[in-house]
Amino acid sequence: MTGERDGDGASSRIWTIPNLLSLLRLALVPVFLMLIVQGEDAWALAVLIVSSLTDFLDGYLARALRQESRLGQLLDPAADRLYIFAALIGLAWRELVPWWIVAVIVARDVMLLVLGVILANHGFGPLPVHQLGKIATFALFLGLPIIMLGLAFPAIAWISEPIGWAIALWGAFLYWWAGIIYAIETLRVIRIPRLEPGTQSDTLER
Known part of the structure; x- marks a missing residue:
C-alpha cells in the first residue's frame, strides 16, 4: 500500500x-x-x-x-x-561562538515561520525552496563542522578554523539573503487577486 x-x-x-x-x-x-x-x-x-x-x-x-x-x-x-x-x-x-550569530540564524527562521503563517492566512501553501536557501544551508552545514574539526584536533585548528569561519559567515549572509527573497516573494503572492475556488487563476503560480 x-x-x-x-x-x-x-x-x-x-x-x-x-x-x-x-x-x-x-x-x-x-x-x-x-x-x-x-x-x-x-x-x-x-x-x-x-x-x-x-x-x-x-x-x-x-x-x-x-x-x-x-x-x-x-x-x-x-x-x-x-x-x-x-x-x-x-x-x-x-x-x-558569539551568541549574536545564534540570534541571527534563529531570527531568520522565525521570520520564515511568520511568512508561512501569513501565506496560510491568505490561502497559500509554503513557497518553493529557493536555490540560494539550499546553498546557504549547505554552507552552514559545512562550515560549522570544519570549525569543530579544529576543536577536536588542535593540530589542524590553524587552518580549519579560518576556513570554517569563512564558510559559516558566508552561509549566514546567504541565509538572510534567501530570507529576504522569501519575504519579497510572499508580498508578491499575497497581492495576487484571488478568484472563486476551482478557477485556473486560483492556483499559485510557481
Whole structure:
C-alpha cells in the first residue's frame, strides 16, 4: 500500500525506511548537542558524520524504493536546521561562538515561520525552496563542522578554523539573503487577486 500521492509523487505514508532514518537523525540531535556542550568534539563529529550518511541514505532509498513522502519532505530540512542550531548553541555555550550569530540564524527562521503563517492566512501553501536557501544551508552545514574539526584536533585548528569561519559567515549572509527573497516573494503572492475556488487563476503560480 503506497498511500495517496500528490502532484510531486510524494505519498502520505509515515512508516517507511527513509522516514525511520530521518527520525533517527532527529533522535541524535540532543546527543549531538550534549556532546558539544561537554566538549566531546570528536564524538560530536562522529554523530554528525552518521547523521550525514543517514541523510544521504534516506534520500537515496526514498527514490530507489519510491517511498517519497510528505512527512519525509518535512523531516529532512527540519533535521538540517536542528543540527545547525545545536552546533551553534553548543559552541556559544562554550563561548567559542558569539551568541549574536545564534540570534541571527534563529531570527531568520522565525521570520520564515511568520511568512508561512501569513501565506496560510491568505490561502497559500509554503513557497518553493529557493536555490540560494539550499546553498546557504549547505554552507552552514559545512562550515560549522570544519570549525569543530579544529576543536577536536588542535593540530589542524590553524587552518580549519579560518576556513570554517569563512564558510559559516558566508552561509549566514546567504541565509538572510534567501530570507529576504522569501519575504519579497510572499508580498508578491499575497497581492495576487484571488478568484472563486476551482478557477485556473486560483492556483499559485510557481
